[in-house]
Amino acid sequence: xxxxxxxxxxxxxxxxxxxxxxxxxxxxRTIRAERLHRSELVNRALAAARLKLTDFQATSYIVRxxxxxxxxxGDLQSVWGAVDRLRGKPIDPLDDAWIxxxxxxxx
Amino acid sequence: xxxVNVVTGxxxxxxxxxxxxxxxxxxxxxxxxxxxxxxxxGLDHVLLEEVEEGxxxxxxxxxxxxxxxxxxxxxxxxxxxxxRGDMPKFSRVVIETTGLADPAPIVSTIAADPIIRxxxxxxxxxxTVDAQNGxxxxxxxxxxxxxxxxxDRLLVTKADLVDxxxxxxxxxxxxxxNPLAPIGTSCGTxxxxxxxxxxxxxxxxxxxxxxxxxxxxxxxxxxxxxSHGHHHEHDLHDDHAxxxxxxxxxxPIDWTAFGIWLTALLHAHGENILRVKGILNVAESxxxxxxxxxxxxxxxxLHLERxxxxxxxxxxxxxxxxISEKKIRRSLDAFLGMAERMRRESAVA
Numbered sequence: 001x002x003x004x005x006x007x008x009x010x011x012x013x014x015x016x017x018x019x020x021x022x023x024x025x026x027x028x029r030t031i032r033a034e035r036l037h038r039s040e041l042v043n044r045a046l047a048a049a050r051l052k053l054t055d056f057q058a059t060s061y062i063v064r065x066x067x068x069x070x071x072x073x074g075d076l077q078s079v080w081g082a083v084d085r086l087r088g089k090p091i092d093p094l095d096d097a098w099i100x101x102x103x104x105x106x107x
Numbered sequence: 108x109x110x111v112n113v114v115t116g117x118x119x120x121x122x123x124x125x126x127x128x129x130x131x132x133x134x135x136x137x138x139x140x141x142x143x144x145x146x147x148x149g150l151d152h153v154l155l156e157e158v159e160e161g162x163x164x165x166x167x168x169x170x171x172x173x174x175x176x177x178x179x180x181x182x183x184x185x186x187x188x189x190x191r192g193d194m195p196k197f198s199r200v201v202i203e204t205t206g207l208a209d210p211a212p213i214v215s216t217i218a219a220d221p222i223i224r225x226x227x228x229x230x231x232x233x234x235t236v237d238a239q240n241g242x243x244x245x246x247x248x249x250x251x252x253x254x255x256x257x258x259d260r261l262l263v264t265k266a267d268l269v270d271x272x273x274x275x276x277x278x279x280x281x282x283x284x285n286p287l288a289p290i291g292t293s294c295g296t297x298x299x300x301x302x303x304x305x306x307x308x309x310x311x312x313x314x315x316x317x318x319x320x321x322x323x324x325x326x327x328x329x330x331x332x333x334s335h336g337h338h339h340e341h342d343l344h345d346d347h348a349x350x351x352x353x354x355x356x357x358x359p360i361d362w363t364a365f366g367i368w369l370t371a372l373l374h375a376h377g378e379n380i381l382r383v384k385g386i387l388n389v390a391e392s393x394x395x396x397x398x399x400x401x402x403x404x405x406x407x408x409l410h411l412e413r414x415x416x417x418x419x420x421x422x423x424x425x426x427x428x429x430i431s432e433k434k435i436r437r438s439l440d441a442f443l444g445m446a447e448r449m450r451r452e453s454a455v456a
Binding site: 013014016018019021022023024027028033034037038040042044045047049054064076077079080081084090091092094096098102103105 | 232362363364366367368370371372373374375376389390391392393395396397405406407408409410430434435438441442444445446448449
């Protein structure tokens, strides 16, 4: 549990809070800050697809489509399956068109 | 955490001989062995039964697809029995796959089950390759190629049956398929158990030495890329061509962005990302972070007390099937660049 925000977090290889022995020093983010940072990055990457990710109580993520459809998932790995379903086609980080969008992504 | 080794290798490549020899030593006397019956005759079982008490025989079929839940239950049962005192406590589990099995789902079964992963960790995957038939098997059997590509240790068996030139050629082929895995040889006896099972990234005491070994392999791979002009990529018109390369990042990378990128990559292409191994200099840690994965499975990141050399760059080695370095590099650069832009924007604000 994070002593600062009182959140339990989840166990996934991407979560630094779940592996405190591997991430040492003072630069590790709190659970809340890390999940907020993660959501901001994913949202920037998904801006062109008009999908939005939000953290839910540090236990799940909610992926929302522009039409109001939404899915709740347990960890970052599962986010991409929800993204596929909500946009109706698979997302691919090796797709040049998506990389072009990410390279010019603005705040 | 109890280490779980997977011993894989094509039919007749000497998996059972290896196990039979290893299990005779006192060091492996408290090892639980899970074998897999395949076909009508459980030959492997007959051989192993005499050696090790507590051998469990999986009921039917192939470990890779039909009985993954059996494997999960088998490991859980072993654990329960040892905890209840119904069988002796064990300090290691070895799973012997069938010759045709894909070892990756075995790794994912262990890594995915919440109870198993709290008590067990995936240790070295060891792949045996027959010195006489190895090259032919690799050329004709995609399963064999994959077993070799995802292994942590390769063992050329029956080395006494062929000449040195043949061994050298086979080793060259193995090295091209998996430049990260050290290659041992054997003649049916005197196996180096420490090399195969003991030197393991999950063991904190052996971690630094193992990381050094990875970095040496990565350096050799980079040198070969320079001298041969990325020769591995010539086969990329072939969707099944195995391709190995190293990505380097000089500045500390944003772990969150890296995690977003790798989960997205594995979601879309996990089948073809055979191995990822790396030492990362991340903004979120003052010590290096060790990362390794097999296809869709990424193991929990590991701590390393200090950098093994003067170089502080992140080095990530990929073994892929039909995916080029150029594509991977451009994609990861884009995600890390996005995080860097965001960091600068918030610093300005």
